[in-house]
Amino acid sequence: MDAYDTDSEARRGADEPRAPEPPAAPAPPLPPHLRTGVAALSLPYQIGAALALAIVAVTVCVHLGMTFLHVAPANAVTKQHGRAIEDWVYPEFEQNWKLFAPNPLQQNIAVQVRAQVLAADGTVRTSGWYDLSAEDGRVIDGNLLPSHTQQNELRRAWDFFTATHGTDNRPVGLRGALSETYLRRIVVMRLDRDDAAGPDGSVERVQVRSVSTNVRPPGWSQEQVSDKPAYRELPWWAVTPADRVGGAR
Amino acid sequence: MNRFSLAVSQAIARITESALGPYQAAVVRIGFSATWLLFLLRELPHRNELYGPDGPWSWDLAEQLIAGNGAFTALMWSDGRFWFELVYGLAVLSSALLLLGWRTRTMSVLFMVGVLSLQNRSIFMGDGGDNVLHLMCIYLVFTRCGQVWSLDARRARARGEQVPDRVGPVLWIVLGLVLIAVTGAGRLLEGDPFVPALLWAVWLALGVRWAVDRLARTDQPRIFLDVVTNIVHNGALLVIMAEACLIYATAGWYKIQGSRWQDGTAVYYPLHLDYFSPWPGLADALTSSATMVLLITYGTVAVQVAFPFTLFNRRVKNVLLAAMMTEHAVIAVVLGLPFFSLAMIAADAVFLPTPFLRRLGGWAARARGRLTAGRGRTTLPQPRAPESAEETHVGFTA
Numbered sequence: 001m002d003a004y005d006t007d008s009e010a011r012r013g014a015d016e017p018r019a020p021e022p023p024a025a026p027a028p029p030l031p032p033h034l035r036t037g038v039a040a041l042s043l044p045y046q047i048g049a050a051l052a053l054a055i056v057a058v059t060v061c062v063h064l065g066m067t068f069l070h071v072a073p074a075n076a077v078t079k080q081h082g083r084a085i086e087d088w089v090y091p092e093f094e095q096n097w098k099l100f101a102p103n104p105l106q107q108n109i110a111v112q113v114r115a116q117v118l119a120a121d122g123t124v125r126t127s128g129w130y131d132l133s134a135e136d137g138r139v140i141d142g143n144l145l146p147s148h149t150q151q152n153e154l155r156r157a158w159d160f161f162t163a164t165h166g167t168d169n170r171p172v173g174l175r176g177a178l179s180e181t182y183l184r185r186i187v188v189m190r191l192d193r194d195d196a197a198g199p200d201g202s203v204e205r206v207q208v209r210s211v212s213t214n215v216r217p218p219g220w221s222q223e224q225v226s227d228k229p230a231y232r233e234l235p236w237w238a239v240t241p242a243d244r245v246g247g248a249r
Numbered sequence: 250m251n252r253f254s255l256a257v258s259q260a261i262a263r264i265t266e267s268a269l270g271p272y273q274a275a276v277v278r279i280g281f282s283a284t285w286l287l288f289l290l291r292e293l294p295h296r297n298e299l300y301g302p303d304g305p306w307s308w309d310l311a312e313q314l315i316a317g318n319g320a321f322t323a324l325m326w327s328d329g330r331f332w333f334e335l336v337y338g339l340a341v342l343s344s345a346l347l348l349l350g351w352r353t354r355t356m357s358v359l360f361m362v363g364v365l366s367l368q369n370r371s372i373f374m375g376d377g378g379d380n381v382l383h384l385m386c387i388y389l390v391f392t393r394c395g396q397v398w399s400l401d402a403r404r405a406r407a408r409g410e411q412v413p414d415r416v417g418p419v420l421w422i423v424l425g426l427v428l429i430a431v432t433g434a435g436r437l438l439e440g441d442p443f444v445p446a447l448l449w450a451v452w453l454a455l456g457v458r459w460a461v462d463r464l465a466r467t468d469q470p471r472i473f474l475d476v477v478t479n480i481v482h483n484g485a486l487l488v489i490m491a492e493a494c495l496i497y498a499t500a501g502w503y504k505i506q507g508s509r510w511q512d513g514t515a516v517y518y519p520l521h522l523d524y525f526s527p528w529p530g531l532a533d534a535l536t537s538s539a540t541m542v543l544l545i546t547y548g549t550v551a552v553q554v555a556f557p558f559t560l561f562n563r564r565v566k567n568v569l570l571a572a573m574m575t576e577h578a579v580i581a582v583v584l585g586l587p588f589f590s591l592a593m594i595a596a597d598a599v600f601l602p603t604p605f606l607r608r609l610g611g612w613a614a615r616a617r618g619r620l621t622a623g624r625g626r627t628t629l630p631q632p633r634a635p636e637s638a639e640e641t642h643v644g645f646t647a
Contacts, residue, residue, distance in 0.1 A: 049473060068495065091320035140524065230352065
């Protein structure tokens with residue numbers, strides 16, 4: 001690419017005093033095995049090299065074309081050849097660069113959970129709401145190196161859940177079912193860490209909800225947004241042994 | 250017409266006779282291996298929760314998802330705790346060795362296996378930084394990223410071709426046995442064939458390379474392999490650069506369509522999300538002025554959209570590069586995304602100019618020299634090692 005051409009030109013240029021001059025005379029004369037490039041090859045090998053060049057050139061072009069179509073908005077070509085593009089890109093070249101685009105998220109979405117706890121004496125009580133996102137937020141505060149477990153785990157599990165569930169909270173397809181188990185395992189693990197069950201109780205059922213609050217517009221803006229949180233409450237889920245850490249298999 | 254064919258033949262000569270951008274390839278190698286190494290070390294206490302068989306994204310859940318998408322991960326070969334710890338350990342080790350450039354090609358393959366194994370095991374743990382790393386670890390396998398700033402380059406300089414290499418063949422045989430065992434057990438061929446095919450291809454190529462270096466009677470096969478390796482390297486480096494451009498172009502062009510990026514307030518919002526505001530005071534200070542927020546918002550979009558086009562002008566490219574690296578360094582702290590930022594800076598680094606990289610190498614070598622001298626060591630093989638590496642362009646094995 002052009003950036004390189006000019007760079008390597010500059011390396012040899014006179015405006016580069018710090019670059020060491022190539023040694024005036026490399027002590028031993030060039031042995032024959034230092035000759036390189038296609039020019040040093042006999043015809044059959046040259047044909048082989050040309051073939052290699054053609055294959056690499058085509059692969060690079062196809063790969064870049066496919067990747068471009070994969071990240072481009074839906075268009076005439078992707079509608080016609082969507083299948084071929086997917087086959088090329090998935091699973092290892094999947095990518096998404098809509099970083100804070102087209103619009104950044106403007107809501108704080110907190111995932112909260114409460115539990116029905118069965119105590120040793122057989123009584124059942126319902127806990128208060130645990131704000132798991134707020135717990136994440138507290139460990140992220142003042143943290144130079146937030147962990148993926150704090151910054152991504154719950155946040156992306158909730159995204160995964162909402163992306164694979166209808167507004168009626170019913171799962172869509174296999175991924176919907178997976179996301180439900182995943183979310184349940186996360187909240188059960190977190191409740192366990194928060195010792196929600198107490199010394200000899202056990203969490204029997206859990207309920208998850210999300211609380212979305214608009215980010216307050218900047219102080220210098222005239223904009224008005226509602227500061228009322230919006231709730232999305234999921235049904236109570238029974239906790240199975242498979243939902244507890246270590247009981248997965 | 251004559252001029253055209255001359256230009257074409259010159260271009261072909263260039264891309265076949267050498268692996269271009271040796272410093273850029275090396276800095277990308279160092280950047281990504283360091284990012285992954287630091288990430289793995291930082292997550293050491295959380296490794297089980299992120300990728301372990303008993304984490305919330307359990308082995309069972311992963312198995313169901315991967316049965317559908319066919320992604321490559323060695324972690325699905327066994328649900329044992331020991332296997333997981335082994336893979337994690339090997340991921341740490343291979344990134345450290347790739348960073349140092351020890352058996353660079355082999356380590357780049359193991360590095361890729363480590364990255365893909367962990368990331369594909371728990372795809373919902375990752376973010377944009379993981380995504381960049383995921384792509385680049387595959388592309389790096391195709392490059393000669395150890396030509397400079399590597400133990401390989403130092404070894405090649407130190408002893409030339411005289412002393413027979415024992416470690417290389419042993420490593421090759423061991424990895425070959427592993428590959429055969431895994432393939433024989435049917436594990437390797439369960440999903441998408443791309444990564445398994447790549448593993449076999451690199452292993453065979455390394456074997457052919459070794460055999461040709463030792464056994465060929467003429468120079469021709471060796472030069473031929475060099476030519477093919479150079480072509481593949483140059484193609485991969487082009488892909489790495491194009492990928493970086495694609496990232497910025499996508500990020501920029503999609504932003505232009507957003508109302509918040511248009512009204513100049515976009516930057517305010519991520520800074521006030523609980524998950525991305527480790528320093529609320531700093532975020533408030535940064536966004537206290539409407540003009541400031543507008544400038545950063547518009548500036549971000551302008552730089553991202555413009556970057557790919559500036560590659561045609563060296564000076565403008567360098568200015569934008571500096572701006573983007575600075576912005577990512579700020580994002581690392583202000584949005585609490587250190588590893589994403591490191592990965593992006595590593596990707597940006599492929600566009601750094603060679604003179605700058607050589608100077609950087611010189612400083613690093615001198616700093617190291619001072620460090621080792623300070624410890625009273627007298628063995629200073631070549632204080633200016635990275636710079637002199639370029640003259641010995643050959644002697645590069647794998």
